[in-house]
Amino acid sequence: MQKSKIKKPTVNRQIAWTHLNSKPGQTLVALLGVTFGVSMYIFMNSFMNGVNQAQDDLAFSTLAHVRIYNDDDKRSYNPAESFFDAGTLLNIRNKKSLQYTDGIKNTSQVMATLEKQPEVTGITPQLNFSVFFRNGSKKINGSISGVEPASENQLFGIGSKVIAGSWNKLDVQKSGIILGKLLAEKLNVGLNDNVNVLNSDGVSKNYTVVGIVETSVKEIDKSRAYLNIATARQFQGKNFDYSSDIQVNLRDRDQTAELVSLLKSAIPYQVESWQTANQQLLAASQLRSIIAVAVSLTILLVAGFGIYNIMNMTINEKIREIAILKAMGFSGGDILGIFLAQAAVIGVVGAITGVLLGLGISTTVNLVPFKIAGLTTLPISYIPSDFISAIVFGIATTLFAGYLPARKASKIDPVVIIRG
Amino acid sequence: MKTTENALQVRNLIKYFHDPQTFQVIKNISFDVKKGEFLSIIGKSGSGKSTLLYVLSTMDTDYEGSLEFNGEQLTGKTQNELAAFRNEHIGFVFQFHYLLPEFSALQNVMLPALKLGKHSPEEIEHRAYENLRLLDLKEQALKKANKLSGGQQQRVAIARALINNPSVIMGDEPTGNLDSKNSLAVQDIFRNLAHEFGQTIICVTHDNDFAKNTDRTIEMADGLILK
Numbered sequence: 001m002q003k004s005k006i007k008k009p010t011v012n013r014q015i016a017w018t019h020l021n022s023k024p025g026q027t028l029v030a031l032l033g034v035t036f037g038v039s040m041y042i043f044m045n046s047f048m049n050g051v052n053q054a055q056d057d058l059a060f061s062t063l064a065h066v067r068i069y070n071d072d073d074k075r076s077y078n079p080a081e082s083f084f085d086a087g088t089l090l091n092i093r094n095k096k097s098l099q100y101t102d103g104i105k106n107t108s109q110v111m112a113t114l115e116k117q118p119e120v121t122g123i124t125p126q127l128n129f130s131v132f133f134r135n136g137s138k139k140i141n142g143s144i145s146g147v148e149p150a151s152e153n154q155l156f157g158i159g160s161k162v163i164a165g166s167w168n169k170l171d172v173q174k175s176g177i178i179l180g181k182l183l184a185e186k187l188n189v190g191l192n193d194n195v196n197v198l199n200s201d202g203v204s205k206n207y208t209v210v211g212i213v214e215t216s217v218k219e220i221d222k223s224r225a226y227l228n229i230a231t232a233r234q235f236q237g238k239n240f241d242y243s244s245d246i247q248v249n250l251r252d253r254d255q256t257a258e259l260v261s262l263l264k265s266a267i268p269y270q271v272e273s274w275q276t277a278n279q280q281l282l283a284a285s286q287l288r289s290i291i292a293v294a295v296s297l298t299i300l301l302v303a304g305f306g307i308y309n310i311m312n313m314t315i316n317e318k319i320r321e322i323a324i325l326k327a328m329g330f331s332g333g334d335i336l337g338i339f340l341a342q343a344a345v346i347g348v349v350g351a352i353t354g355v356l357l358g359l360g361i362s363t364t365v366n367l368v369p370f371k372i373a374g375l376t377t378l379p380i381s382y383i384p385s386d387f388i389s390a391i392v393f394g395i396a397t398t399l400f401a402g403y404l405p406a407r408k409a410s411k412i413d414p415v416v417i418i419r420g
Numbered sequence: 421m422k423t424t425e426n427a428l429q430v431r432n433l434i435k436y437f438h439d440p441q442t443f444q445v446i447k448n449i450s451f452d453v454k455k456g457e458f459l460s461i462i463g464k465s466g467s468g469k470s471t472l473l474y475v476l477s478t479m480d481t482d483y484e485g486s487l488e489f490n491g492e493q494l495t496g497k498t499q500n501e502l503a504a505f506r507n508e509h510i511g512f513v514f515q516f517h518y519l520l521p522e523f524s525a526l527q528n529v530m531l532p533a534l535k536l537g538k539h540s541p542e543e544i545e546h547r548a549y550e551n552l553r554l555l556d557l558k559e560q561a562l563k564k565a566n567k568l569s570g571g572q573q574q575r576v577a578i579a580r581a582l583i584n585n586p587s588v589i590m591g592d593e594p595t596g597n598l599d600s601k602n603s604l605a606v607q608d609i610f611r612n613l614a615h616e617f618g619q620t621i622i623c624v625t626h627d628n629d630f631a632k633n634t635d636r637t638i639e640m641a642d643g644l645i646l647k
Binding site: 328 | 474534
């Protein structure tokens with residue numbers, strides 16, 4: 001009895017195999033449909049992942065995961081109202097505005113709070129302000145970032161983007177400045193030249209160029225310069241613990257919400273995640289992913305229709321054979337099994353060749369030169385889960401496309417067919 | 421080898437066709453078929469003889485009355501149970517040979533036995549060769565079924581019908597597509613099977629010569645048995 005349980009699937013498989021082999025052209029077309037669908041799924045997703053990753057790398061070279069800053073809100077407090085009864089007619093001319101708070105005055109205290117958070121992987125204070133850069137009669141407006149060179153480099157990896165001089169010079173040479181590449185070109189200065197900086201308070205000072213940096217973000221390259229934060233504080237006339245921004249990086253940049261809500265109650269400043277500050281980045285990457293999935297699923301769907309058609313044709317051609325198999329004692333389940341086995345072979349083989357072709361296409365595309373924004377070739381990034389879902393979708397589509405005609409075949413009434 | 425035991429028992433069989441309109445094809449017939457009997461069913465087209473055969477074959481289950489095989493009640497069994505029953509107990513030979521064209525003659529003969537799975541594939545292959553040899557087809561064993569002549573195909577179909585040693589072999593115009601020489605050969609095979617091996621043979625035919633060659637003939641007209 002046990003023997004018969006083993007034999008039955010064997011004869012079904014043998015019939016399925018003969019069917020596949022007897023029409024190699026049709027089998028190949030069905031196979032190519034799956035192969036193409038799966039390979040496109042892998043290529044589209046890998047390409048989109050590559051693009052997203054390149055975009056993120058570029059964005060996070062200047063963007064921290066969480067930024068803490070002091071937003072000088074509009075104040076509605078009007079002292080006159082508390083001194084006079086309501087209804088008193090007041091006439092105040094040329095009202096002056098008072099700045100209550102400016103920047104973060106207790107930087108080290110805030111940083112100590114941040115360091116206690118386990119998810120935080122990097123913190124750096126910055127003192128950012130607008131200036132005019134001058135060299136001779138040339139005057140260009142731009143901004144200066146006063147930074148702690150070591151921790152700034154840890155967060156943004158800016159040290160590797162210095163194309164002349166060295167980032168660490170900022171640490172040792174307090175009068176050193178590092179200029180964006182385009183800014184240096186416009187000012188017509190090179191390494192070891194002096195550049196004059198003028199701030200909004202009218203303070204002017206000379207610094208020596210110790211480095212040129214190229215971030216590939218044009219806006220930054222043509223207007224940004226870096227000073228040591230100590231030098232910047234001195235230039236702005238601020239105390240030793242003053243900063244305008246504290247930039248924080250997390251272990252997982254998608255998990256900012258929790259930390260932001262925690263910090264908002266602990267720190268009397270604005271805490272902003274990169275998602276809120278740069279919603280367009282998030283939207284763009286999600287939209288790209290949706291497009292990739294939509295296109296590749298459409299291809300799989302079309303492949304599925306192809307398989308459905310081919311299976312339907314096969315079953316119509318073999319309708320008499322199916323009837324005779326049933327007359328000989330093959331059950332509906334056996335017939336279903338025979339045709340599903342064919343779909344399964346097409347699905348599995350198609351998925352495997354699809355993965356290989358997808359890898360091939362992706363690798364080739366990854367070699368295509370693309371020299372914009374710091375890229376050298378078109379970006380491709382492989383994620384194992386894409387391969388798994390490509391295989392799963394490929395096989396599932398094929399099985400489903402094969403199931404409908406197979407079920408039809410299993411329900412054929414042999415009497416109707418044989419009697420004609 | 422003739423026995424008096426009944427291979428097949430039909431009681432009060434009534435069958436309707438519903439398309440295009442309800443029409444009674446078989447009108448309450450009862451008969452027995454003995455083991456080892458070579459029976460032919462004749463009648464004009466439309467007399468209900470083929471319909472009767474397909475009810476006997478267990479493939480058509482839409483009837484009233486009862487059908488017993490070797491004392492086993494078949495009426496009311498599920499399609500899958502009947503498929504398994506057919507596999508083991510009934511062999512079929514049809515007018516249009518209905519071999520699987522992509523398989524060799526040998527594979528075609530082996531299929532029902534492989535499906536039954538009672539013996540090892542080696543043993544089945546050996547027996548299939550034996551059957552083919554019996555029907556003078558040994559040289560054609562490895563040819564694709566669609567490369568054989570009509571007479572050869574029909575003999576392969578007979579070899580296939582025999583492979584599981586079925587108690588009953590049914591034929592729907594088994595010689596209808598054959599010339600007289602091949603037709604006679606098939607009739608001889610059938611008679612031999614019935615008389616030497618005790619297998620029951622039921623054939624529907626409109627060929628009176630064929631019918632004369634059988635042990636008993638049931639003549640049908642308008643859904644009734646004439647004699």
